[in-house]
Amino acid sequence: MRYHLDEFSIAENKVCIRGWAASEYKQMSVDILVKDRDKKDVDVKMSRIHRPDVALELYGDISYNKLGFCIVAPLMDCMYLVFVVRDEDGNVVKQSALHFGKWNMKSRSTLEKTRLLDSYRYIRRNGFNKYVTKSFRKVFKTEENNYLRWFAVNQPTEEELEEQRETQFSYRPLISIAVPLYHTPLKFLEAMIKSVLRQTYGNWQLCLANGSPDDEALKKALELYREKDPRIITVDLTENLGIAGNTNAAIELATGDYIALLDHDDALAPNALYEYVKVLNEHPDYDMFYSDEDKIDEGGKKHFEPNFKPDYNPDLFMTNNYICHFFMVKKDIVEKIKGFRPGYDGAQDYDFILRCIENGKHIHHVPKILYYWRCHKNSTARDFSSKEYAYDAGRRALQDHFDRLGMNITVNYGPQFGWYSNEYHLASHPLVSVMIPNKDHIPDLKRCIDSIYERATYDNYEIIVIENNSTEPETFAYYDEMVEKHDNFRVIYYKGDFNYAAINNFGFESVLGDYVLLLNNDVEVISENIFEHMLGFCMREDVGAVGVKLYYDDETIQHAGVVVGVNGVAAHAFSGMNRAELGYMARAVVCQNYSAVTAACMMVKSSLYRELGGLDAENFAVAFNDIDFCLRVGKAGYRIVFDAETELYHSESKSRGYEDTPEKMERFSKEIDRFLARWSGFIAEGDPCYNPNFSRDNALFVLDTIPVKIRSLLKKS
Numbered sequence: 197m198r199y200h201l202d203e204f205s206i207a208e209n210k211v212c213i214r215g216w217a218a219s220e221y222k223q224m225s226v227d228i229l230v231k232d233r234d235k236k237d238v239d240v241k242m243s244r245i246h247r248p249d250v251a252l253e254l255y256g257d258i259s260y261n262k263l264g265f266c267i268v269a270p271l272m273d274c275m276y277l278v279f280v281v282r283d284e285d286g287n288v289v290k291q292s293a294l295h296f297g298k299w300n301m302k303s304r305s306t307l308e309k310t311r312l313l314d315s316y317r318y319i320r321r322n323g324f325n326k327y328v329t330k331s332f333r334k335v336f337k338t339e340e341n342n343y344l345r346w347f348a349v350n351q352p353t354e355e356e357l358e359e360q361r362e363t364q365f366s367y368r369p370l371i372s373i374a375v376p377l378y379h380t381p382l383k384f385l386e387a388m389i390k391s392v393l394r395q396t397y398g399n400w401q402l403c404l405a406n407g408s409p410d411d412e413a414l415k416k417a418l419e420l421y422r423e424k425d426p427r428i429i430t431v432d433l434t435e436n437l438g439i440a441g442n443t444n445a446a447i448e449l450a451t452g453d454y455i456a457l458l459d460h461d462d463a464l465a466p467n468a469l470y471e472y473v474k475v476l477n478e479h480p481d482y483d484m485f486y487s488d489e490d491k492i493d494e495g496g497k498k499h500f501e502p503n504f505k506p507d508y509n510p511d512l513f514m515t516n517n518y519i520c521h522f523f524m525v526k527k528d529i530v531e532k533i534k535g536f537r538p539g540y541d542g543a544q545d546y547d548f549i550l551r552c553i554e555n556g557k558h559i560h561h562v563p564k565i566l567y568y569w570r571c572h573k574n575s576t577a578r579d580f581s582s583k584e585y586a587y588d589a590g591r592r593a594l595q596d597h598f599d600r601l602g603m604n605i606t607v608n609y610g611p612q613f614g615w616y617s618n619e620y621h622l623a624s625h626p627l628v629s630v631m632i633p634n635k636d637h638i639p640d641l642k643r644c645i646d647s648i649y650e651r652a653t654y655d656n657y658e659i660i661v662i663e664n665n666s667t668e669p670e671t672f673a674y675y676d677e678m679v680e681k682h683d684n685f686r687v688i689y690y691k692g693d694f695n696y697a698a699i700n701n702f703g704f705e706s707v708l709g710d711y712v713l714l715l716n717n718d719v720e721v722i723s724e725n726i727f728e729h730m731l732g733f734c735m736r737e738d739v740g741a742v743g744v745k746l747y748y749d750d751e752t753i754q755h756a757g758v759v760v761g762v763n764g765v766a767a768h769a770f771s772g773m774n775r776a777e778l779g780y781m782a783r784a785v786v787c788q789n790y791s792a793v794t795a796a797c798m799m800v801k802s803s804l805y806r807e808l809g810g811l812d813a814e815n816f817a818v819a820f821n822d823i824d825f826c827l828r829v830g831k832a833g834y835r836i837v838f839d840a841e842t843e844l845y846h847s848e849s850k851s852r853g854y855e856d857t858p859e860k861m862e863r864f865s866k867e868i869d870r871f872l873a874r875w876s877g878f879i880a881e882g883d884p885c886y887n888p889n890f891s892r893d894n895a896l897f898v899l900d901t902i903p904v905k906i907r908s909l910l911k912k913s
Contacts, residue, residue: 197217197218197219197220197226197279197281197290197292198217198218198220198254199215199216199217199218199226199279199292200215200216200217200893201213201214201215201294202214202215202216202763202767202893202894203215204296206271209270209271210268210269210270210271211267211268211269211270211271211272211275212266212267212268213265213266213267213268213269213277214245214264214265214266214267214763215264215265216247216250216263216264216265216764217263217265217279218250218251218254218263219281219289219290220254222254222255223283223284224281224282224283224284224289225281225282226263226279226280226281226282227279227280227282228242228265228267228277228278228279228280229277229278229280230267230269230275230276230277230278231275231276231278231293232272232274232275232276233272233273233274233275235276238269238270238272238275240267240268240269240270241267241268241269241858241861242265242266242267242268243265243266243858243861243862243864243865244262244263244264244265244865245262245263245264245265245266245764245864245865245868246262246263246264246764246865246868246869246872247262247263247264247763247764250263250264250764250892251263264764266861266864266865268861273297274295274296274297275295275296276293276294276295276296277293277294277296278291278292278293279291279292279293342899343490343499343500343502343899344498344499344500346889346899346900347490347499347502347565350564350565352466352467357396357466357467360396360397360467360470361396361398363396363470363474365473365474365477366477367473367476367477367480368399368473369399369452369453369454369473369476370399370400370401370451370452370453370454371397371399371400371401371452371453371454371455371456371469371472371473371524372400372401372403372447372449372450372451372452372454372455372456372527373392373400373401373402373403373456373457373458374403374405374443374446374447374449374450374455374456374457374458375388375402375403375404375405375446375458375459375460376405376407376439376442376443376445376446376460377404377405377406377407377408377414377418377442377460378406378407378408378436378439378442378460379408379411379414380408380414380460380461381461382413382414382417384460384461384570385414385417385460385461386417387463387496387570388458388459388460388461388462388463389402389421389428390463391463391464391465391466391568392458392464393425394466395464395466395467395468395469395470396466396467396469396470397469397470397473400427400452400469401427401428401429401449401450401451401452402427402428402429403429403430403446403447403449403450404418404428404429404430404431404446404449405430405431405433405442405443405445405446405449406418406430406431406432406433407433407435407436407437407438407441407442407445408436409432409433409434409435409436415432418430418432429449430449431445431446431448431449433445438538438541439536439541439542439544440535440536440537440538440539440540440541440544441536441538443457443535443536443544444535444536447530447535447536450527452527453526453527454472454524454525454526454527455524455525455526455527455530456469456472456522456523456524457521457522457523457524457545457548458522459521459569459570461570462521462567462568462569462570463492463496463567463568463570464522464566464567464568465564465565465566465567465568467564467566468487468522468566468567471487471562471564471566472485472524472562475560475562479558479560481557481558482558482559482560483525483526483529483556483557483558483559484523484524484525484526484529484552484553484556484558484559484560485522485523485524485525485559485560485561485562486505486519486520486521486522486523486524486559486560486561486562487505487521487522487561487562487563487564487565487566487567488502488503488504488505488562488563488564488565488566488567488887488889489502489503489520489521489522489565489566489567489568489569490502490503490565490567490568490569491568491569491570491571492568492569492570492571493570493571494570494571496568496570499565499568502565502889502899503518503520503781504563504887504889504890504897504899505518505519505561505563505887506518506561506788506789506884506885506886506887507560507561507563507884507885508559508560508561509788509789509884509885510553510789510835511733511787511788511789511835511837512783512786512787512788512789513549513550513553514594514597514616514618514787515610515615515616515617515618515786515787515788516610516614516615516616516781516782516786517543517545517546517549517590517614518781519549519559520545521567521569522566522567523545523549525552525556526556529552529555529556530552532555533548533551533552533554533555535548536548539589540589540592540593541585541586541589542585542586542587542589542590543586543587543589543590543592543593544589546589546590546593546594547589547593547596550593550594550596550597551597554597554600554601563887563888563889587609587613587614590614590616591607591608591609591616594607594616594618595607598618604620604621604623605618605619605620605621605732606618606619606621607619610786611778611782611785611786612778612782612785615782615785615786617786617787617841618732618787619732620728620729620731620732620733620735622728622731622732622735623735625654625655625656626656626709626710626711626731626735627656627657627658627708627709627710627711628654628656628657628658628709628710628711628712628713628727628731628799629657629658629660629707629708629709629711629712629713629802630648630657630658630659630660630712630713630715631660631662631700631703631704631707631712631713631714631715632644632645632659632660632661632662632715632716632717633661633662633664633690633696633699633700633703633716633717634661634662634663634664634666634671634717635663635664635665635666635694636666636667636668636671637717637718638668638670638671638674640717640718640847641661641674641717642674643720644715644716644717644718644719644720644721645659645661645678645685647719647720647721647722648721648726649682651721651722651723651724651726652721652724652726652727653724653725653727653728654725654726654727654728654731657684657709657713657727658684658685658686658707658708658709659682659684659685659686660686660687660688660703660706660707661675661678661685661686661687661688662688662689662690662699662700662702662703663675663687663688663689663690664690664692664694664699665690665691665693665694675687686706688702688703688706690702690703694817694818695813695817695818696795696811696817696818696821697810697811697812697813697816697817697818697821698811698813698817700714700795700810700811701810701811701813704802704805704806704810707802709802710801710802710803711731711734711735711799711800711801711802712799712800712802712805713727713730713797713798713799714795714796714797714798714799714800714822715796715797716795716796716797716846718846718847719746719796719797719844719845719846719847720844720845720846721844722747722843722844722845723744723841723842723843723844725842726744726842726844729839729841729842730742730744730799730839730842731799733787733837733839734799734800734801734837738834738835739834739835739836739837740800740801740804740829740830740832740834740835740836741793741798741799741800741801741804741825741826741829741834741836741837742793742798742799742800742836742837742838742839743755743757743758743790743793743794743797743798743836743837743838743839744793744797744798744838744839744842744843744844745775745838745839745840745841745842745843745844746794746796746797746843746844746845746846747775747843747844747845747846748845748846748847749845749847751774751775752771752772752773752774752775753768753770753771753772753773753774753775753777753784754768754771754846755768755769755771755793755794755796755846756768756769756770756771756779756783756784756838756840757769757788757790757792757793757838757885758790758791758792758793758794758823758826758895759790759791759883759885759886759895760791760792760823760827760875760878760879760883760886761878761879761882761883761886761892762883762886762891762892762893762894762895763892763893763894763895764868764872765820765823765868765871765872766792766820766823767894767895768794768895769783769784769790769838769895769896769897770783770784770895770896770897771895773896779896779897780896780897780898781897783897784840785840786840787837787838787839787840787841788837788838788840788885789835789836789837789838789885790826790836790837790838790885791826791827791830791836791878791883791884791885792822792823792826792827792836793822793826793836793837793838794822795811795821795822795825796846797844797846798822800829804829804832804834807832808825808828808829808832810825811824811825812824812825815867815870815871815874816867816870816871817863817867818863818864818867819864819867819868820867820868820871823871824871824874824875827875827878
């Protein structure tokens with residue numbers, strides 16, 4: 197059997213456990229029991245939930261029963277979660293149990309806090325330095341071995357490569373691969389050229405511009421390669437023109453329909469060109485391509501540090517050149533922008549791709565490792581920080597991009613080397629209407645509102661509290677006090693039962709602002725420029741909604757964007773990670789696009805909120821209304837931005853509680869089913885802001901244990 201816990205939380209002397217469990221064979225069911233210290237059954241509330249992601253991975257059938265579960269049990273010093281597999285006759289085939297003891301029962305997340313406790317004990321016994329060394333070796337060795345296994349499984353077989361060679365495409369564009377050379381070590385040159393010669397798509401030309409006129413060995417090697425294959429074209433320059441100039445010289449040799457960029461000491465996967473041309477035969481209008489990539493050692497045998505990228509993510513690209521390799525673009529675009537510009541060495545490709553995107557229509561991502569970035573002592577792949585000039589060149593390239601587009605933005609250095617932070621300068625200060633649903637819980641509401649009035653530096657906002665059936669006199673006394681104290685504070689009254697979507701829609705009818713900020717009453721503002729920063733994104737014509745970074749009170753991440761399709765429906769990115777951690781490729785700390793963000797703090801154009809009819813109160817009264825809304829925003833042609841630089845605390849579910857009653861669990865299950873019915877196509881396609889090679893068991897951007905290749909075979913069967 198297989199099982200996984202997605203959540204283990206404690207509130208009001210109750211334990212809430214969510215996850216999934218499945219047997220190896222779908223004809224065998226899995227019963228779930230909760231037992232106490234004496235192994236006696238405990239009466240719990242349980243709801244079974246549809247988990248199409250698990251069903252697809254295990255059985256290749258997205259509709260197969262409800263493999264997920266939500267359990268609410270009384271809090272005990274000791275409990276066992278027992279999984280029992282039974283055959284068709286009800287006989288027990290296998291049984292397994294998870295034990296939760298006194299220590300880990302007291303924590304928010306048993307799995308994470310148990311690890312922290314073990315780490316604490318190890319540090320006390322062995323010291324912090326040994327702990328860091330142990331953790332570093334353990335983590336990186338595990339990740340490296342996992343990737344080596346994944347890489348071996350996902351490589352095309354010889355039979356598949358031969359099938360690719362025999363494929364007769366109706367559209368066979370000539371692809372010119374441009375490579376600048378400068379004192380290239382012959383062993384790297386040979387490996388690079390061999391990787392091109394091994395391509396299963398044969399209509400290419402390799403354009404090599406040699407910028408090292410005094411390197412006789414290199415000249416002789418190039419002459420031999422020219423004689424070996426007429427598709428290899430070379431030119432020996434009379435002087436070194438720098439990376440940009442040498443690349444332009446290589447491009448001048450090109451006669452192809454597309455220009456592809458390859459560094460002189462790197463290599464291509466044998467199916468790299470094939471994968472691009474395959475897409476072109478389905479979408480001949482696509483004019484730019486890029487792929488996932490990894491690194492190889494000097495010998496080219498060891499693969500490590502894969503970079504699994506999202507589909508085109510403009511706001512992420514405006515913080516870092518995540519596209520990088522393997523970039524291919526129509527030649528007429530290259531001619532239009534006049535190739536590479538001098539003065540941006542180290543970030544010349546960033547400047548080049550930015551200008552291509554400005555003049556192109558569609559950029560397509562192929563989520564496969566098609567490029568191998570060689571890591572040796574002189575390469576940027578090994579030590580990017582050794583080339584600080586590249587960091588500055590990237591900042592200037594990005595600043596030029598904004599200037600060309602007429603965007604009033606200043607580019608600053610970002611959270612770490614190679615990443616950037618963009619400071620928006622607002623052309624105006626529109627009114628922002630802050631909507632806060634509330635029922636009693638005055639200490640929470642007061643903390644929330646005080647944090648706005650005391651910390652926010654913006655000068656044009658209103659706060660609207662949407663009162664929903666409070667009963668405590670202190671609540672109304674607080675309202676009266678705030679109305680008397682602040683001209684921009686109002687209270688409106690919603691008399692219906694709790695329905696988060698309906699409450700916000702009701703409140704929206706009273707807003708006066710051009711922008712509306714949906715805000716939970718259990719958040720606390722950290723960032724003083726919350727309004728300015730969110731408006732910088734939201735005032736863009738292409739942006740429909742903006743979310744922020746939220747932390748639990750223990751300084752761990754509660755929300756850093758939403759990945760749709762994880763845990764069966766959706767999950768918060770990097771949830772549970774320490775707020776100081778960068779996350780995969782720094783994606784926990786940089787602004788970027790996501791398919792959805794939480795409405796615990798979400799800014800939306802008022803015009804768009806009205807156009808889309810607000811949150812769907814009929815189908816998603818409590819859960820998934822914000823994710824459904826964001827997906828509708830995306831469907832309408834707008835982007836969702838996760839603003840990583842705007843931060844708040846969030847005591848999640850503190851006001852409305854957990855799904856811990858039969859009625860709540862039934863409602864939650866039905867909302868899941870309705871969400872899946874509406875967005876099953878989106879989930880099946882895969883969240884474009886994620887990557888199909890990442891796990892669906894969490895949103896931590898970790899490698900999937902079931903490779904895409906195997907999952908696709910399951911899906912076909």
